[in-house]
Amino acid sequence: xxxxxxxxxxxxxxxxxxxxxxxxxxxxxxxxxxxxxxxxxxxxxxxxxxxxxxxxxxxxxxxxxxxxxxxxxxxxxxxxxxxxxxxxxxxxxxxxxxxxxxxxxxxxxxxxxxxxxxxxxxxxxxxxxxxxxxxxxxxxxxxxxxxxxxxxxxxxxxxxxxxxxxxxxxxxxxxxxxxxxxxxxxxxxxxxxxxxxxxxxxxxxxxxxxxxxxxxxxxxxxxxxxxxxxxxxxxxxxxxxxxxxxxxxxxxxxxxxxxxxxxxxxxxxxxxxxxxxxxxxxxxxxxxxxxxxxxxxxxxxxxxxxxxxxxxxxxxxxxxxxxxxxxxxxxxxxx
Ligand code: AMP
Ligand code: MG
Numbered sequence: 001x002x003x004x005x006x007x008x009x010x011x012x013x014x015x016x017x018x019x020x021x022x023x024x025x026x027x028x029x030x031x032x033x034x035x036x037x038x039x040x041x042x043x044x045x046x047x048x049x050x051x052x053x054x055x056x057x058x059x060x061x062x063x064x065x066x067x068x069x070x071x072x073x074x075x076x077x078x079x080x081x082x083x084x085x086x087x088x089x090x091x092x093x094x095x096x097x098x099x100x101x102x103x104x105x106x107x108x109x110x111x112x113x114x115x116x117x118x119x120x121x122x123x124x125x126x127x128x129x130x131x132x133x134x135x136x137x138x139x140x141x142x143x144x145x146x147x148x149x150x151x152x153x154x155x156x157x158x159x160x161x162x163x164x165x166x167x168x169x170x171x172x173x174x175x176x177x178x179x180x181x182x183x184x185x186x187x188x189x190x191x192x193x194x195x196x197x198x199x200x201x202x203x204x205x206x207x208x209x210x211x212x213x214x215x216x217x218x219x220x221x222x223x224x225x226x227x228x229x230x231x232x233x234x235x236x237x238x239x240x241x242x243x244x245x246x247x248x249x250x251x252x253x254x255x256x257x258x259x260x261x262x263x264x265x266x267x268x269x270x271x272x273x274x275x276x277x278x279x280x281x282x283x284x285x286x287x288x289x290x291x292x293x294x295x296x297x298x299x300x301x302x303x304x305x306x307x308x309x310x311x312x313x314x315x316x317x318x319x320x321x322x323x324x325x326x327x328x329x330x331x332x333x334x335x
Contacts, residue, residue: 001067001068017298020305024120029297046086075104081109082135109330111131114263120303130266138153146331147333180268251279257282
């Protein structure tokens with residue numbers, strides 16, 4: 001397939017290779033995620049994991065879609081934000097491939113890639129993105145030629161908060177799906193639970209959010225004997241309501257009618273339902289890409305790389321260093 005673009009994702013626990021065709025169509029990625037059996041993610045351990053699985057994973061992508069590196073048109077990679085050691089593995093592989101095959105290198109912003117794959121897959125034009133992942137929680141929209149962060153977490157990402165809570169009570173990463181199941185089970189057995197929400201701190205601070213307080217409060221509750229599944233339900237309600245509230249204010253402020261979800265926590269059905277309800281009440285629409293495009297994946301990097309490449313932007317080797325703190329509004333929208 002001539003003219004395809006490769007995308008490498010390596011911001012955190014996931015290494016992924018994805019691709020888009022010459023006309024920008026998304027090809028599902030090959031993904032390998034490090035799942036520590038205990039503790040959180042150590043950047044160096046994750047980087048070693050990425051290095052170990054990279055060769056086999058790239059081969060998988062090539063054979064899955066019958067792609068040939070000789071037909072490559074550009075190589076895109078996550079330049080930031082993320083864990084430095086992990087980013088460097090992806091950048092190193094991307095540089096090597098670009099030089100070896102004499103094609104442009106395109107370093108892209110991971111958060112912007114979540115927006116662009118969502119826009120392409122959900123056919124929405126100018127959304128407010130509620131980006132809810134392990135390390136990030138941001139509300140983003142396009143204003144004056146850039147994607148601007150209108151609200152974000154002041155401490156930990158919402159996914160990280162869910163993972164930490166679950167881990168404390170014996171459930172290894174990823175904790176979000178366990179909490180979702182426990183919450184649903186609790187609601188099934190207690191149809192009136194909606195009326196009896198437990199009291200937890202509300203995570204909104206102006207237009208920003210903060211999740212470490214609600215994590216501590218929820219943890220203490222279970223330690224004091226409140227059933228785990230009951231706290232799971234209330235924790236979801238509180239944390240998701242905070243995100244939805246900030247997203248709603250962002251839509252009102254920026255005058256946007258489309259809401260787009262992205263990031264691993266967007267796999268959660270309760271969050272999806274809350275977003276749909278909010279958007280409908282505002283006479284707007286809520287969109288969620290397929291689950292394998294919500295989680296970190298190489299295809300979204302390839303899609304943004306394709307857009308930037310076709311708009312004439314590439315990254316010189318001298319400017320290809322990774323930036324763990326790369327800001328969403330550092331990328332001018334030239335596509
Ligand atoms: P990401 O950082 O975007 O790769 O997404 C990983 C995060 O998504 C982890 O914190 C997971 O716990 C979380 N996650 C995945 N599935 C779900 C779910 N169904 N509900 C809540 N969180 C989830
Ligand atoms: Mg992500």
